Amino acid sequence: MNNFSYTRASDVGNAVAEIAADNHAKFIAGGTNLIDLMKENVVRPTRLVDITRLPLNEITENDDGGLRLGALCTNADTAYNEQIERRYPLLSSAILAGASPQLRNMATDGGNLLQRTRCYYFYDTATPCNKREPGTGCSAINGFNRIHAILGTSDECIATHPSDMCVALAALEAVVQVTGKNGERVIPFADFHRLPGDTPHIDNNLKPDEIITAIDLPKQGFAENYTYLKLRDRASYAFALVSVAAALDMDGDTIKEARIALGGVAHKPWRNAEAEAMLNNQSATSENFQKVAEAIIRDAKGFGHNTFKIGLAKRAIVRALAQAAAGKPQPIAEKKIL
Amino acid sequence: MATATNYIGQPTSRVDGTAKVTGAAKYAAEYNVPDLTYGYVVSSEIAKGKITKLDTREALAIPGVLQIFTHENRPNLAWFDSSYKDDIAPPGSPFRPLYDAEVKYSGQPIALVVAEEFEVARYAASLVRVEYAPKPHETDLNEKREEAYEPPKKRSGIPPPAKPRGDAERAFDNAAVQHEAEYRHAIEHHNPMEMHASTVVWEGNGKITVYDKTQGAQNSQGYVAGIFGFKQDDVRVISSYIGGAFGSGLRPQYQLFLAVLAARELKRSVRVTLTRQQMFTFGYRPDTIQRLALGATADGTLEAFMHDALANTSQFEDFQEDDVNWSGLLYKCANTKFTYKLAQLDLYTPIDMRAPGGATGMYAIEAAMDELAYKTGVDPIELRLKNYSEKDQNKDKPYSSKELRECYRQAAEKFGWSKRTSEPRSMRDGKELVGWGMATGIWEAFQQKASAKATLGLDGKLEVGSATTDIGTGTYTIMTQIAAETLGIPIDDVTFKLGDSTLPTSPVEGGSWTASSIGSAVKVVCDAVGEKLFKIAQEMDGYSFADVDYKDVAFSQGKLRLKRDASHAVPIVDVMRYGKINAIEEEATSSPNYLKQNGYSSYAHSAVFVEVKVDEELGMIRVTRAVNAVAGGRILNPKTARSQVLGGVVWGISMALHEETYTDHNLGRFMNHNLAEYHVPVNADIHDIEVIFVEEHDEIVNPIGAKGLGEIGIVGTAAAVANAVYHATGKRVRDLPITIDKLL
Ligand SMILES: Cc1cc2nc3c(=O)[nH]c(=O)nc-3n(C[C@H](O)[C@H](O)[C@H](O)COP(=O)(O)OP(=O)(O)OC[C@H]3O[C@@H](n4cnc5c(N)ncnc54)[C@H](O)[C@@H]3O)c2cc1C
Ligand code: SF4
Numbered sequence A: 001m002n003n004f005s006y007t008r009a010s011d012v013g014n015a016v017a018e019i020a021a022d023n024h025a026k027f028i029a030g031g032t033n034l035i036d037l038m039k040e041n042v043v044r045p046t047r048l049v050d051i052t053r054l055p056l057n058e059i060t061e062n063d064d065g066g067l068r069l070g071a072l073c074t075n076a077d078t079a080y081n082e083q084i085e086r087r088y089p090l091l092s093s094a095i096l097a098g099a100s101p102q103l104r105n106m107a108t109d110g111g112n113l114l115q116r117t118r119c120y121y122f123y124d125t126a127t128p129c130n131k132r133e134p135g136t137g138c139s140a141i142n143g144f145n146r147i148h149a150i151l152g153t154s155d156e157c158i159a160t161h162p163s164d165m166c167v168a169l170a171a172l173e174a175v176v177q178v179t180g181k182n183g184e185r186v187i188p189f190a191d192f193h194r195l196p197g198d199t200p201h202i203d204n205n206l207k208p209d210e211i212i213t214a215i216d217l218p219k220q221g222f223a224e225n226y227t228y229l230k231l232r233d234r235a236s237y238a239f240a241l242v243s244v245a246a247a248l249d250m251d252g253d254t255i256k257e258a259r260i261a262l263g264g265v266a267h268k269p270w271r272n273a274e275a276e277a278m279l280n281n282q283s284a285t286s287e288n289f290q291k292v293a294e295a296i297i298r299d300a301k302g303f304g305h306n307t308f309k310i311g312l313a314k315r316a317i318v319r320a321l322a323q324a325a326a327g328k329p330q331p332i333a334e335k336k337i338l
Numbered sequence B: 001m002a003t004a005t006n007y008i009g010q011p012t013s014r015v016d017g018t019a020k021v022t023g024a025a026k027y028a029a030e031y032n033v034p035d036l037t038y039g040y041v042v043s044s045e046i047a048k049g050k051i052t053k054l055d056t057r058e059a060l061a062i063p064g065v066l067q068i069f070t071h072e073n074r075p076n077l078a079w080f081d082s083s084y085k086d087d088i089a090p091p092g093s094p095f096r097p098l099y100d101a102e103v104k105y106s107g108q109p110i111a112l113v114v115a116e117e118f119e120v121a122r123y124a125a126s127l128v129r130v131e132y133a134p135k136p137h138e139t140d141l142n143e144k145r146e147e148a149y150e151p152p153k154k155r156s157g158i159p160p161p162a163k164p165r166g167d168a169e170r171a172f173d174n175a176a177v178q179h180e181a182e183y184r185h186a187i188e189h190h191n192p193m194e195m196h197a198s199t200v201v202w203e204g205n206g207k208i209t210v211y212d213k214t215q216g217a218q219n220s221q222g223y224v225a226g227i228f229g230f231k232q233d234d235v236r237v238i239s240s241y242i243g244g245a246f247g248s249g250l251r252p253q254y255q256l257f258l259a260v261l262a263a264r265e266l267k268r269s270v271r272v273t274l275t276r277q278q279m280f281t282f283g284y285r286p287d288t289i290q291r292l293a294l295g296a297t298a299d300g301t302l303e304a305f306m307h308d309a310l311a312n313t314s315q316f317e318d319f320q321e322d323d324v325n326w327s328g329l330l331y332k333c334a335n336t337k338f339t340y341k342l343a344q345l346d347l348y349t350p351i352d353m354r355a356p357g358g359a360t361g362m363y364a365i366e367a368a369m370d371e372l373a374y375k376t377g378v379d380p381i382e383l384r385l386k387n388y389s390e391k392d393q394n395k396d397k398p399y400s401s402k403e404l405r406e407c408y409r410q411a412a413e414k415f416g417w418s419k420r421t422s423e424p425r426s427m428r429d430g431k432e433l434v435g436w437g438m439a440t441g442i443w444e445a446f447q448q449k450a451s452a453k454a455t456l457g458l459d460g461k462l463e464v465g466s467a468t469t470d471i472g473t474g475t476y477t478i479m480t481q482i483a484a485e486t487l488g489i490p491i492d493d494v495t496f497k498l499g500d501s502t503l504p505t506s507p508v509e510g511g512s513w514t515a516s517s518i519g520s521a522v523k524v525v526c527d528a529v530g531e532k533l534f535k536i537a538q539e540m541d542g543y544s545f546a547d548v549d550y551k552d553v554a555f556s557q558g559k560l561r562l563k564r565d566a567s568h569a570v571p572i573v574d575v576m577r578y579g580k581i582n583a584i585e586e587e588a589t590s591s592p593n594y595l596k597q598n599g600y601s602s603y604a605h606s607a608v609f610v611e612v613k614v615d616e617e618l619g620m621i622r623v624t625r626a627v628n629a630v631a632g633g634r635i636l637n638p639k640t641a642r643s644q645v646l647g648g649v650v651w652g653i654s655m656a657l658h659e660e661t662y663t664d665h666n667l668g669r670f671m672n673h674n675l676a677e678y679h680v681p682v683n684a685d686i687h688d689i690e691v692i693f694v695e696e697h698d699e700i701v702n703p704i705g706a707k708g709l710g711e712i713g714i715v716g717t718a719a720a721v722a723n724a725v726y727h728a729t730g731k732r733v734r735d736l737p738i739t740i741d742k743l744l
Helices: A012-020 A034-039 A075-079 A082-087 A089-096 A101-106 A109-114 A165-172 A273-277 A286-297 A308-326 B017-022 B118-125 B141-147 B168-174 B217-228 B254-266 B326-330 B358-376 B380-386 B404-415 B475-487 B514-539 B572-578 B638-657 B717-729
Strands: A005-008 A025-028 A047-050 A059-061 A067-070 A175-180 A183-188 A211-217 A225-231 A242-251 A254-263 B037-043 B049-055 B065-070 B109-115 B129-134 B177-185 B197-202 B208-212 B235-238 B270-273 B288-296 B302-313 B336-344 B432-444 B450-457 B462-465 B494-497 B553-556 B559-562 B569-571 B583-590 B603-615 B621-631 B686-693
Touching (some): A012 A025, A025 A034, A075 A089, A109 A211, A165 A211, A165 A254, A225 A308, A242 A308, A286 A308, B037 B118, B037 B254, B109 B254, B141 B302, B302 B326, B326 B358, B404 B621, B404 B686, B514 B572, B569 B572, B603 B717, B638 B717
Parallel strands (some): B621 B686
Antiparallel strands (some): A175 A211, B037 B109, B049 B129, B432 B603, B559 B569, B603 B621
16 A cells, blocks of 8 residues: 545535546545555555545435435445335345445445456456556456456456446436536446446546536336346355346336346446347247347357356346346345345 | 363353453454564565565665565574474475575565554555566466375375275276266365464563464464574463464464564564465465265165375475375275375465365265265165264274264254155255255364363462463363363353463364363363362361272362262362462373273264255355254363354355355466455355254263364365255256356
């Protein structure tokens, strides 16, 4: 861990000014990811700008009938918020499927979006890694890649985005509110995270001088027919091997609209609009689910240890859609899969 | 025997429980002394090669940095390998930290930065610039099969493979039913909660006190004295509390060496604590490939049993464990052949991990027996009973006791085994396939020579001590119970001291021998105090002790009593007053009674039954029930005993389904070196576990009749889980852990 200075931001404008003044400054929110990375020398900020005192920790109504999550709401407060539990249970269960109670008490919603990959090599400065040090190579492609991506990979990087919360946010088509030197702007969730391409060191489209102030949830919460199905190596406190956020708008047995986002398979929460549309106005049968699953996974590519994810993801999609259609979401921390 | 059962056998809560939950219990890295300095270890980034440049200038320039120790400035230390050999060292040439520029494994300590503050040391460590000339390395056991060898020097205490009996190859070839397969398990790291740490206090008079995380205070003491040229008495090692070790503390680890080195050079107190990542840079359970070949008649009678193990070791020591002898103890068979080979990898030397060799060898044996059960169509319990061995065939000796049949019976009944349909995939519950599997466990009941001392004060308080340690197993508690019972003193008036090299000699805590070895020493020394009391009492007027022998008296409730008439009693403090003594002090040693024990083999046994449910499409496995029936001789404390077995079962489940250290063979490096990615079960993975203690009387094994329970709980469990997974799915996964990717 290196030496760094520490300041506490007084307001959003001040936070942006602080971060813009120093190329190696970093915001610190819950610190659950950043501190780990600093201890491992993966991230070496010269200055920490503490944003935890900014008044961005409320959940409020938006004019369009949706909800606004302040960037500094904790993951726990969000998941257990009465409105979220009732109107966006998909988000609630995705958050609760992640990490541990202690971590969720500290972790913030903004920080969750920006958490880095759990690729073993990324965390170990003794190894080459393009994401950590561009140009050094990717150790995972020909190395141990059991937890790595099968979709949207590049020759430079096959890491996944590890968040559960973000998978639900992708399905709900949330919008990220950010403020930078040049003012405020919004980033649709699908455009927030990036694929690795030849710039794997850049995880997302947030500019270095920008702060996330809020995450907006559109009105439609899919509270009737949803599930977050997370498959992992143990019943809790493990990142997803594959996860599926499924949200259906149903009319009787007919699906009007389907949202399917995958976690654990790509550098960002993975969606395939074309495939999802195959379910529009179709009935909820396992045959139809199978077809969509095939379409979503069609271009998947394995790298050896992670090749099993291709088959697993397909089956997980089918099961998740069945759960969502039946109105029987997967209970949290229950190893038995409905 | 001068006892009446008051404390032994009672479910007594841990005497150190309050200290542990209130934080009063101090661990090695928690002793703060004035002017303490902090060391931070720099670890090698390559697996093999030479350090060509080690530039410490930038790091040394950081204010607060005192010194950086490397192979370039290390002082001259003991020359011969023998000085570096601790009590548990396997044959070979022990690793010497900071010895020269050679890198032998990834993660090897190559420098120690010492500073006034921990944070400064850690920061400076990141500024040490190292250049290497790497050499090709090999960390994959599979690639070294051809170079496997039988270890020329045997490790002390580890029986080499038993001599072949009959002609196993031929019997196998001629057998009506044959089963041959290879089994493997992953490298596992102990990962105790407490990281290894040593706080070395520079006493200023040529003496040091070392608070060390170790399973053997005297083992660390001897190691330090031998290497650094201290007189034995000038090194005092203390390890009062240990936050788990599971074998990782059996040998002195490199943080101890580095902390002492720095303290001696700087003449300052130094603490070195390893990081969680560095907990993956020394011993581990070795990768092992086991080939089993079983031949049987059509009805399942064993005719041939062949077991070949190939395990990895380092390039410098021949670590060995006993994987292959167990079937010779459990199953009657006229034709057997066992071999055990090693292959050297560019890794550190493995170290014993809970039930070393047993957890692993028995996994392969019991999985193979299950496969044989299916091939012969004989029920798995039936098959084991059919081949049940009444004697240790490896040594041709009877057992001092063996209630394994009863273990099978009681566990099967509790579990409801009779309702099992044997066909794989024949039981289900909704979307889940249900599997029931069982396996046998066995672990040797060791007794080692050990000493203890006891001091009885005029206030009626008894202090007993031995240099052993309590790695969380409950040693403090059961020793207190044994002492309290032997001298009939209220348990609250008894204090047991351990984890201090100045206390009477004890072996390292391991092998499940502590209860029997230290327990026997405690009993013997308390009896010595008792005899002294008795001798004085014999002279006291008004009592009729003069006419009887020591064996005719007993101690209870603070009094010495006649056995035949317990009301004829004298308070022990009265005896001491009469004898005009303020304290009785005794020291005694208890050694195994070879005359009595040599004719017998002594083992603890168990039968483990497990239910798994497996999602048919998604391959998610959960262990919904486990029953483990243990025959372990006398149960000294059912509460701590149960905890030991429960923990063992959890670890067995972990071994079967979760635990694995991932090696990147390109880099020759362990990659999941943290507790987020190195998976052990969480609470949600563990459901019902039932522990049954089967009654077993053993007058031969040792004076207290206990066999030790620290390890038996894990043995057999992994196989039972694997067998249940097969029963559920019809899929036989022969390499542990059985993760989702292997099952799909
Ligand atoms: C052991 C472990 C297990 C975990 N398991 C899971 C899991 O199963 N599923 C899961 O989803 N997550 C898991 N997590 C990750 C956890 O959810 C994240 O660490 C957490 O959400 C990050 O939030 P934070 O507030 O602590 O972020 P911090 O660590 O404070 O910050 C993370 C990054 O975001 C930046 N940042 C923070 N807030 C803002 C903002 N408002 N604007 C701009 N930049 C910002 C920081 O500069 C930093 O770069 C796990 C973490 C750990 C340590
Ligand atoms: S997958 Fe990405 S993060 Fe992992 S080693 Fe390769 S480049 Fe680095």
